[in-house]
Amino acid sequence: MPGQISTPAMAESATPAGDAPVITPEAVLAQLEQILLEVVGDDLLMDGPLVMETSFSDDLQLESIEFVALAEELLNTYGEKVDFVSWMSGMELDQVVNLTAGEVVGFVVSSLEEES
Numbered sequence: 001m002p003g004q005i006s007t008p009a010m011a012e013s014a015t016p017a018g019d020a021p022v023i024t025p026e027a028v029l030a031q032l033e034q035i036l037l038e039v040v041g042d043d044l045l046m047d048g049p050l051v052m053e054t055s056f057s058d059d060l061q062l063e064s065i066e067f068v069a070l071a072e073e074l075l076n077t078y079g080e081k082v083d084f085v086s087w088m089s090g091m092e093l094d095q096v097v098n099l100t101a102g103e104v105v106g107f108v109v110s111s112l113e114e115e116s
Helices: 025-040 042-047 064-078 084-089 093-097 101-115
Strands: none
Touching (some): 025 064, 025 101, 064 084, 084 101
């Protein structure tokens, strides 16, 4: 589509329509890893690659300022349809503390699919 930006998280669809992108969790996870590398730095990969079970608190030890940077980068990457701040604001503190990469990937995928 003219004016539409394609990200690594969007693969061309195999559907008959052919012009609707398909969002895959694997692609979003890879993009999330790149975003976190920008936010956290190369230390992110010291314990191995980002996986769905990676905990933002226990494994990555993200601080609140890094969550803010993550929210900004998600907005820059995916646009307003991925409103990370609003999504997190509906969580209890223990949910935020125990947040995993897989939960963020699921949120991004579902947010992007809603626009389709």
